[in-house]
Amino acid sequence: MALRTIRLQGDEILGKACREVKEITLRTQILIEDMLETMYENEGVGLAAPQVGILKRIVVIDVGDGPIVMINPRILSSDGTQTGGEACLSLPGKAGQVTRPNHVVAAAFDRNMQEFTIEGEELLARAICHELDHLEGHMYTELVEGDVYDVECEEE
Numbered sequence: 543m544a545l546r547t548i549r550l551q552g553d554e555i556l557g558k559a560c561r562e563v564k565e566i567t568l569r570t571q572i573l574i575e576d577m578l579e580t581m582y583e584n585e586g587v588g589l590a591a592p593q594v595g596i597l598k599r600i601v602v603i604d605v606g607d608g609p610i611v612m613i614n615p616r617i618l619s620s621d622g623t624q625t626g627g628e629a630c631l632s633l634p635g636k637a638g639q640v641t642r643p644n645h646v647v648a649a650a651f652d653r654n655m656q657e658f659t660i661e662g663e664e665l666l667a668r669a670i671c672h673e674l675d676h677l678e679g680h681m682y683t684e685l686v687e688g689d690v691y692d693v694e695c696e697e698e
């Protein structure tokens with residue numbers, strides 16, 4: 543396993559849509575392991591493949607309940623709303639207020655290309671929406687209400 547370099551906002555790869563994964567090769571397995579390691583090292587709750595420069599529809603998430611790997615994920619349904627602070631490893635030290643669904647149901651494939659569904663509320667719902675947006679080339683900053691603020695400055 544190895545840490546991958548996280549692409550920062552402004553890098554054109556973060557604005558591109560990702561391709562579907564058709565089969566899990568050894569390279570894909572290594573990519574997923576590296577994404578998990580990179581996410582944990584940087585204390586993120588999620589990471590999408592384009593953030594490490596790979597235009598594939600793969601995201602990893604861990605909101606504190608263990609790693610979730612989602613390949614070719616899609617949202618099946620969502621409801622409710624939540625507004626809260628959101629941040630991204632591609633924009634370190636910053637955060638902003640974003641409104642997201644409070645509850646989502648998503649489908650994806652796991653590392654063995656077995657399809658599964660997952661239900662998320664609150665932080666997990668937010669993380670799923672945030673990471674799936676990356677696969678379409680979107681950053682949370684496009685949705686921020688008000689200004690993107692400095693996280694350090696917020697802590698008095």
Ligand code: ZN
Pocket residue numbers: 629630631632672673676
């Ligand atoms: Zn992000």
